[in-house]
Amino acid sequence: MDAARRHSLVVPSQLNTAVVASFTTSKPLAVLLYGIPGSGKGTLGRMLSQATAWPHISTGDLLRKHISEGTATGQASEGILSGAFAADTLVNSIVALRMREVDCRRGVILDGYPRTLEQTMVLLPILRRMNLEPVLVRLNLDYTEVRVRLQARCHCAVCGTIYNLIHLPPRLTGRCDDCDGRLIGREDDQADLLSKRIEHYLTRTAPVAQFLEASSVRVVELNATETPARLLTAILSRITTENRIEELL
Numbered sequence: 001m002d003a004a005r006r007h008s009l010v011v012p013s014q015l016n017t018a019v020v021a022s023f024t025t026s027k028p029l030a031v032l033l034y035g036i037p038g039s040g041k042g043t044l045g046r047m048l049s050q051a052t053a054w055p056h057i058s059t060g061d062l063l064r065k066h067i068s069e070g071t072a073t074g075q076a077s078e079g080i081l082s083g084a085f086a087a088d089t090l091v092n093s094i095v096a097l098r099m100r101e102v103d104c105r106r107g108v109i110l111d112g113y114p115r116t117l118e119q120t121m122v123l124l125p126i127l128r129r130m131n132l133e134p135v136l137v138r139l140n141l142d143y144t145e146v147r148v149r150l151q152a153r154c155h156c157a158v159c160g161t162i163y164n165l166i167h168l169p170p171r172l173t174g175r176c177d178d179c180d181g182r183l184i185g186r187e188d189d190q191a192d193l194l195s196k197r198i199e200h201y202l203t204r205t206a207p208v209a210q211f212l213e214a215s216s217v218r219v220v221e222l223n224a225t226e227t228p229a230r231l232l233t234a235i236l237s238r239i240t241t242e243n244r245i246e247e248l249l
């Protein structure tokens, strides 16, 4: 078990066991997790993987594994750790390789893939060949709220004191209370990286979800502000119920 998975073990009592049990009879699905950075889809993906025994395939985790093992793929994708995005062909090949493994036959949970329309065009035929029905799971979180919070953050260029223009503003605009140093915000690497990832999600990834929806892929909408345990129960019961309905038709 890898560290990331151990990190978010689900307490069995948090789960609706009847829902989990009925899920084992579900037909093979490819759950495609969507949500802006910070929506908690990584955590949900790992919990869903535990409940279904389907592998949680995160392109971020796969790339980091290749990098730490020093493979050719890893060397070609080192920029992702500093916020760059890996080329479609590279990501397509590592996901395709992973999906050939035997544990993917009964179902998979894809996290962070497909992230672009180009990746989507490669994935859909693979799912058809594997007889996995795609289901889009979208974690909705108000991104303007995330962005406002990010933009409100700044810190002193001299002493490093952190301010928040909304919740913890300095007495004088743009100046540190403690040392009168200049306040900067954009240079904050973490905030910048997150901001870049949100921008990328909105311009490149959100259209993928729209495309899948327009292609009659089933969609499960979730409110990301719910607790992970409630989100998990909601997704399991909705997929199971909808499966049953389809079988009756």
Ligand SMILES: [Zn+2]
Binding pocket: 156, 157, 158, 159, 160, 161, 176, 177, 178, 179, 180, 181
């Ligand atoms: Zn200062």
